Amino acid sequence: MQKKMSYSFPNEVLEHIFSFIQSDKDRNAVSLVCKSWYEIERWCRRKIFVGNCYAVSPGMVIRRFPEVRSVELKGKPHFADFNLVPDGWGGYVLPWIAEMAGAYPWLEEIRLKRMVVTDESLELIAKSFKNFKVLVLSTCEGFSTDGLAAIAASCKNLRELNLQESDVDDLSGHWLSHFPETYTSLVSLNVSCLVSDEVSLSALERLVGRCPNLRTLRLNRAVPLDKIANILRCAPQLVEFGTGTYAAELRPDVFSNVFSNLAGAFSNCKELRSLSGFWDVVPAYLPAIYSVCSGLTSLNLSYATIQSPDLIKLVSHCPSLQRLLVLDYIEDGGLEALASSCKDLQELRVFPSDPFAVEPNVSLTEQGLVTISLGCPKLQSVLYFCRRMSNAALVTIAQNRPNLTRFRLCIIEPKTADYLSLEPLDVGFGAIVEQCKDLRRLSLSGLLTDRVFEYIGTYAKKLEMLSVAFAGDSDLGLHHVLSGCESLRKLEIRDCPFGDKALLANAAKLETMRSLWMSSCSVSFRACKLLGQKMPRVNVEVIEEREPPDSRPESCPVDKLYIYRSVAGPRFDMPPFVWTMDEDSALRLS
Amino acid sequence: MSKPLEHDYIGLTETSSMERSSEKISSSSSSSTHSIEDNTSKTTNNTSLNLKETELRLGLPGSQSPERKVSLFGKDLESNDKSNGFSVSPLKNLVSGAKRGFSDAIEGSNGKWVFPMNGKSDVELAKGAVLASPRGGLESKGNSQQVKVSVPALKEVGGVPQSPKPVQDKKNLIPPANEHASAPAAKAQVVGWPPIRSFRKNTMASNLAKNINDAADCLYVKVSMDGAPYLRKVDLKTCKNYMELSSALEKMFSCFTIGQCSSHGLPERDGLSESRLMDLLHGSEYVLTYEDKDSDWMLVGDVPWKMFTDSCRRLRIMKGAEAIGLAPRAKEKCKNQN
Numbered sequence: 001m002q003k004k005m006s007y008s009f010p011n012e013v014l015e016h017i018f019s020f021i022q023s024d025k026d027r028n029a030v031s032l033v034c035k036s037w038y039e040i041e042r043w044c045r046r047k048i049f050v051g052n053c054y055a056v057s058p059g060m061v062i063r064r065f066p067e068v069r070s071v072e073l074k075g076k077p078h079f080a081d082f083n084l085v086p087d088g089w090g091g092y093v094l095p096w097i098a099e100m101a102g103a104y105p106w107l108e109e110i111r112l113k114r115m116v117v118t119d120e121s122l123e124l125i126a127k128s129f130k131n132f133k134v135l136v137l138s139t140c141e142g143f144s145t146d147g148l149a150a151i152a153a154s155c156k157n158l159r160e161l162n163l164q165e166s167d168v169d170d171l172s173g174h175w176l177s178h179f180p181e182t183y184t185s186l187v188s189l190n191v192s193c194l195v196s197d198e199v200s201l202s203a204l205e206r207l208v209g210r211c212p213n214l215r216t217l218r219l220n221r222a223v224p225l226d227k228i229a230n231i232l233r234c235a236p237q238l239v240e241f242g243t244g245t246y247a248a249e250l251r252p253d254v255f256s257n258v259f260s261n262l263a264g265a266f267s268n269c270k271e272l273r274s275l276s277g278f279w280d281v282v283p284a285y286l287p288a289i290y291s292v293c294s295g296l297t298s299l300n301l302s303y304a305t306i307q308s309p310d311l312i313k314l315v316s317h318c319p320s321l322q323r324l325l326v327l328d329y330i331e332d333g334g335l336e337a338l339a340s341s342c343k344d345l346q347e348l349r350v351f352p353s354d355p356f357a358v359e360p361n362v363s364l365t366e367q368g369l370v371t372i373s374l375g376c377p378k379l380q381s382v383l384y385f386c387r388r389m390s391n392a393a394l395v396t397i398a399q400n401r402p403n404l405t406r407f408r409l410c411i412i413e414p415k416t417a418d419y420l421s422l423e424p425l426d427v428g429f430g431a432i433v434e435q436c437k438d439l440r441r442l443s444l445s446g447l448l449t450d451r452v453f454e455y456i457g458t459y460a461k462k463l464e465m466l467s468v469a470f471a472g473d474s475d476l477g478l479h480h481v482l483s484g485c486e487s488l489r490k491l492e493i494r495d496c497p498f499g500d501k502a503l504l505a506n507a508a509k510l511e512t513m514r515s516l517w518m519s520s521c522s523v524s525f526r527a528c529k530l531l532g533q534k535m536p537r538v539n540v541e542v543i544e545e546r547e548p549p550d551s552r553p554e555s556c557p558v559d560k561l562y563i564y565r566s567v568a569g570p571r572f573d574m575p576p577f578v579w580t581m582d583e584d585s586a587l588r589l590s
Numbered sequence: 591m592s593k594p595l596e597h598d599y600i601g602l603t604e605t606s607s608m609e610r611s612s613e614k615i616s617s618s619s620s621s622s623t624h625s626i627e628d629n630t631s632k633t634t635n636n637t638s639l640n641l642k643e644t645e646l647r648l649g650l651p652g653s654q655s656p657e658r659k660v661s662l663f664g665k666d667l668e669s670n671d672k673s674n675g676f677s678v679s680p681l682k683n684l685v686s687g688a689k690r691g692f693s694d695a696i697e698g699s700n701g702k703w704v705f706p707m708n709g710k711s712d713v714e715l716a717k718g719a720v721l722a723s724p725r726g727g728l729e730s731k732g733n734s735q736q737v738k739v740s741v742p743a744l745k746e747v748g749g750v751p752q753s754p755k756p757v758q759d760k761k762n763l764i765p766p767a768n769e770h771a772s773a774p775a776a777k778a779q780v781v782g783w784p785p786i787r788s789f790r791k792n793t794m795a796s797n798l799a800k801n802i803n804d805a806a807d808c809l810y811v812k813v814s815m816d817g818a819p820y821l822r823k824v825d826l827k828t829c830k831n832y833m834e835l836s837s838a839l840e841k842m843f844s845c846f847t848i849g850q851c852s853s854h855g856l857p858e859r860d861g862l863s864e865s866r867l868m869d870l871l872h873g874s875e876y877v878l879t880y881e882d883k884d885s886d887w888m889l890v891g892d893v894p895w896k897m898f899t900d901s902c903r904r905l906r907i908m909k910g911a912e913a914i915g916l917a918p919r920a921k922e923k924c925k926n927q928n
Contacts, residue, residue, distance in 0.1 A: 081788075084781065087820055352784065353794070
């Protein structure tokens with residue numbers, strides 16, 4: 001006798017239950033339970049995250065999820081940040097906006113990363129989505145302040161405008177004036193990437209003054225220090241603030257005025273937890289922020305060209321610090337002070353002040369990182385640029401901090417060996433992956449053989465993103481990673497002797513990952529064609545700027561290779577220097 | 591580290607381009623890194639192998655070597671070369687050659703402007719490392735009728751691997767960009783290493799420049815070209831003078847004209863410069879201009895190189911007709927600045 005399974009819950013109840021499930025992973029799992037759950041879930045999913053804009057087409061997304069309110073898209077591969085992806089590669093958002101304009105009139109949030117956004121796209125957003133609230137453009141490019149003006153003028157309900165490190169054509173500061181006088185709903189504004197020297201201060205002050213819910217305000221370098229006090233007085237409720245240039249005159253009469261004004265304004269901001277900006281710092285003005293330091297959890301001094309003593313003074317006022325971004329001017333001594341003052345530190349990023357100098361310009365070594373690993377028990381995330389490292393130090397760090405989840409080490413000179421033993425750093429990084437069982441992100445540097453990859457393949461079971469440069473000896477290295485790292489989603493490799501064998505042997509792995517980038521390696525054109533042919537659900541793109549890959553013997557290595565899984569098939573917006581290897585490629589191009 | 595080679599279009603084309611091609615060939619056949627100082631020794635090697643016939647040149651269209659077969663956008667420019675060696679006004683040849691090349695592009699691509707990418711990423715191009723390999727054959731990938739110059743040339747050189755290890759390539763061919771007076775010169779830089787975002791690099795560059803002259807490692811400015819589908823970026827720090835900039839941009843865009851100047855980047859006596867400008871404006875379709883700190887658009891080439899890099903915000907290759915209005919102002923401004 002066939003018993004029909006029927007749920008006692010009506011759809012509305014299930015929908016209500018599903019509304020508490022926010023994570024994409026869980027939502028995806030829910031949709032796989034049965035057909036009716038799939039249907040219910042797809043009608044009530046409000047947030048979509050597409051990690052690779054070419055993995056799926058806008059049409060497909062819209063067909064499956066008709067009631068979306070929030071979309072997040074990522075475009076170019078991560079190595080685009082370092083100029084490895086040529087201009088014109090792709091990642092255009094306009095096709096998405098165009099389709100969503102018709103399908104999602106109630107769209108509220110768009111978050112984009114590494115995409116090409118044009119003024120046309122921004123204008124389309126401005127006029128298509130009546131309830132538009134959040135626009136985050138992280139590391140995007142292709143638009144100007146004219147496009148921003150359109151957003152400002154039309155989006156009456158805008159809450160957040162965040163241009164995080166985008167490359168914006170800054171035509172003038174007047175776009176801010178396009179926010180109507182009636183507009184008061186701003187909660188978060190980040191324009192720190194705007195490079196023009198002009199900024200409309202009065203428009204800025206008026207805007208800040210009339211938006212009582214403003215929590216985050218990150219200004220750009222053009223805003224002078226002596227205007228900060230006024231702005232802060234308009235918004236004492238700020239939680240996150242980014243200064244402009246942090247320099248003003250030191251003449252006694254000017255200094256005492258500006259300083260006391262500034263210090264007074266800061267002391268009014270009782271909610272302030274995060275500070276950034278600090279371009280062109282004149283150290284004498286730093287104490288103006290001391291009144292808020294005890295509450296600071298996040299401090300971005302990565303543009304502050306101040307020396308170690310000033311940095312030490314500052315961080316010792318910030319015992320609650322959880323996140324610090326700083327230049328290597330902090331030196332080992334400063335990191336020691338940090339380790340003793342900031343026991344809550346979770347994330348540390350140390351950037352190089354002069355990465356192209358041959359000799360080190362500061363006394364920052366592996367020792368600083370070791371000290372931090374010992375003194376900061378909650379440390380999880382590290383980005384560290386330095387000039388020397390040893391296996392001993394890495395082993396110590398691993399043993400001190402098995403709770404690390406993100407570890408990115410950049411030893412500035414490629415292929416630098418352990419400075420004590422002159423050996424490769426395989427053992428050191430091996431210790432990191434072995435001890436830090438929850439490690440999700442790892443960037444390697446220094447002299448490394450295939451052995452380090454063996455360690456990674458063996459131990460790094462939770463690793464999701466791996467960045468490799470100038471490392472390894474043979475295909476075995478790549479094979480270890482592809483066959484061993486079960487959670488691997490993104491792999492980016494440059495200048496390593498990895499070729500066809502490992503890639504072809506692990507072709508199936510590519511469908512389980514978001515993407516693989518390989519540049520200046522030894523993968524032949526033939527292998528690319530083969531992969532393209534054999535793997536229909538994976539797009540294999542060859543980037544060759546010099547000449548077409550088929551104009552050379554197919555055993556020649558390709559310059560750059562980008563492989564990503566996709567249900568949308570090969571894309572059609574490629575520039576002339578990108579070739580896609582699809583099923584026909586073997587026939588057409590040989 | 592020795593001073594990098596001065597690249598001079600007009601006088602030394604033969605030697606310098608031979609050196610460059612020999613560099614590429616020998617670097618691809620050997621795996622050891624070698625510095626720029628080795629150029630001169632490689633020249634003799636090259637000559638003895640008699641590879642001159644097959645080598646690629648960076649000379650401008652219309653410059654010497656009648657046997658040179660370079661195609662821009664699939665059209666042979668051989669017929670452009672009416673002169674033997676260098677003519678009195680090389681600019682004219684450059685201009686007419688470039689112009690023809692560009693119009694060919696428009697005609698030859700079925701109305702759609704196909705943007706040829708001439709080399710590696712911007713940094714590499716700007717460093718003058720890669721030989722010009724005009725991608726005439728790339729307009730339509732399947733079109734076998736296009737002349738594929740670069741490939742046969744290299745193929746004839748005894749099966750040299752086409753892609754020398756790029757790391758070494760870059761290290762060989764990139765001149766040091768860091769010009770501290772006291773500190774030792776920076777070594778050759780690799781593209782995208784260390785992994786630092788452009789925003790940070792540009793910010794730090796302007797920080798350092800405030801303290802130390804020429805300490806910034808890179809100075810990317812956007813280059814737009816009227817009619818091109820997207821922008822490129824060029825690193826001004828990798829060019830020592832207008833010649834190198836012109837060369838880098840030529841590789842990037844394959845077909846533009848630069849306001850002419852002497853090898854020192856200084857405007858010549860009025861009479862000569864005027865005639866050059868007239869040549870320029872009458873003879874060519876495209877002119878290189880830049881936006882300076884005051885947001886004025888100026889012709890490139892009128893001010894000393896250093897002044898130019900200090901004030902250049904971005905570049906634009908604009909149609910000659912639009913640029914006519916610029917000439918007088920540029921001269922005026924130069925006079926004011928001088």
